[in-house]
Amino acid sequence: MGNVFDTACHVSNRSKRNVHVFLTEKKRALELDAILNLPETRSSASGLSFLSVFVLHEDGQEAFAPNKMVHNMAPEWGPRLLPCSTTSMSPPVLFWVGYVPCLCSGLLCLLAVSFWSARWHGGFSWDGSALQFNWHPVLMVAGLVVLYGNAVVLFRVPFTWRQKKLTWKLVHGSLMLLALLLSVLGLCAVFDNHRSSNIPDMYSLHSWVGICTVIMFAFQWLLGLAGFLLPCSPPRFRSNLKPVHVWMGKAILILSLTSCISGINEQLFFTLNGSSGKPYNSLPAEAKFANSLGLLIVAFVLVVFGILSNDDWQRPETHHESAPRDVEK
Template sequence: MAAGWFYLSLLALSALGLMCILFTIYWMQSWHGGFAWDGTISMFNCHPVLMVAGMVVVYSAASLVYRLPQSWVGPKLPWKITHASLHLLAFILTVLGLVAVFKYHNNHNIPNLYSLHSWLGITAVFLFACQWFLGFAIFLLPWASMWLRSLLKPAHVFFGASILSLAIASVISGVNEKLFFSLKNTTKPYSSLPGEAVFANITGMLVVVFGLLVLYILQASSWRRPEVGITTEGQPLLHERE
C-alpha cells in the first residue's frame, strides 16, 4: 500500500512539474513574444523556462531518485549515477538560463545582480555547484571512507533541500519582478490583476505547491531508503538511507 501511494504521488508530482514548465512557456510565448537566442528580450524569455525546468523540476527529480523502491535493493551505484546525472542535467539547464539573462542584460546595459531575486538565484546556483562537485567527489568516487561519507551526509541532505527552497523563493520573486516591470506602464497595472498577472500568479503557485510536495516526500520517513545491511567493496553506503 505504501508503494502504491508513493507511485500515485510521484505520478501526480510529475504532472504538476510538467505543468510548471508548460505554464512558464505559455506565459513567455503568449505575453512576451516567444523565444530566441539572439540577445534580445526573446532570449531573456528563455531564462524563466530554463530556471524552472532546471533548478526546480529536474533538480527535484534528481533528489527523489533514492525514494524509488527499486533503489532500495541491490547495488546502489547505478542509482548514484542516475542521481548525479540528473543533477548535472539540472545544472546545465540552469547555466543556460543564467547565460540568457546575463547576455540580455549586457546587450541592453542593464545592471546584473541588483535585486533580491537575483541574489536568491545566484546563491542557489552557487550552492548547487558546490553541492554537485562535493557530492560527486565524496559520494560517487570510491576513494572516500565510510566515516567521511557518514559525517558529510547530513549536510549533503540539508543543503539539497535548502537549495530547492532557495530556488522556489527565487522563482516566486522572479515572477513578481517580471510582472512589476512588464505591467508598470500598461493601461491595466498589476494591481488591477490583468490576464497576465492572474496567469503568472497561478504559475507561481504551481511552483510553490510542487516544491512543497517534493520537500514532503523527501522528509517522509516511510519513503526513505531502508537500512538493508548490505555492504560491498567500493559501495560503503549501501546500508545507509539516502
C-alpha cells in the same frame, strides 16, 4: 568454536523491505536458518514484515537495540552484506498518491512557464534581445525546480531499490548535473540580454538569491561527487557528509523556490507597469496566469518535501550503502 559474536534482531512495522544480514570483518557469518526460523521473522496477520539483523561489533556498537540474541555461527564466510528473504519492496499506496502528483505538477510547471513566455512575451530567441531573456524563467524552472526536485526523490522510487545503488547514484548525479547546466544556461541568457540592453546586473534581491542558489548548487554537486562517487573517498568523510548533503539539498530547493517566486513577481512588476496595457494591480490575464504559475511551483515543492519527510519511503539499505568500503567485496 573460535570467536563468537552476537547478532541483534529487530522487527519493525515499517513498509516491506529486504532482510539484510550485516557481517563484520574477520568474524564468522550467521547461520541463516537460525535467523529465519526465529518466531520474530515469521510474518503474521498483523503485518510484521520487516526484519533487520545487525552485528554487534567488538566495541559494542549496534544499529538497533536487540530483542533477541543469536549465537549460531557458520564458518568460513567472509565479511560482506547478504540479502536474505525477499519480501515485497513496494512502499504503501500512499507513496504513489504523492509521487504521481509530483510528476504531473512538475510537467505542468514546465508547460506553464513556457506558455507564459511564448504567449505574453513573444517567444524565444538567442540574439541578446528580450526574446533571449524569455529563456531565463524557462531554464531556471526546468533546472532548479522540476529536474532538481525529481532528482531529489529518485531514491524513493521503488523500482530503483532492486538495482545497485551505485547505478542510481550515477543517475542521480547526472540529473543534478543536467539541472545545474540548465540553470547556468539560464543565467547566461539573462546576463547576455542585460549586456545587450545596457541593463545593470545583480542589483535586485531576486538576482542575489538566485546567484547564491546556483553557487550553492554547484558546491553541493562537487561535494556529492567527492563524497559518494569517487572510490578514494574515506568512509568517515562520506558518513559525516551525508547529513550535510541532505540538509544542503533541501536548502537549495527552498532557495530555488524563493528565486522563482521572486522572479515571477519582479517580471510582472516590470512588464505590467501601466505604460502599455493594464497595470499589475488591476490583475490582468497575464498576472492571473503568472500568479497561478507561482502557486503551481509552490505545490510541486511541497509535494517533493512531503515525499522526503516520510521515513518509511526511504530506500532499504544495501551493502553498497552500509558496509565499510574496506570490507566490501
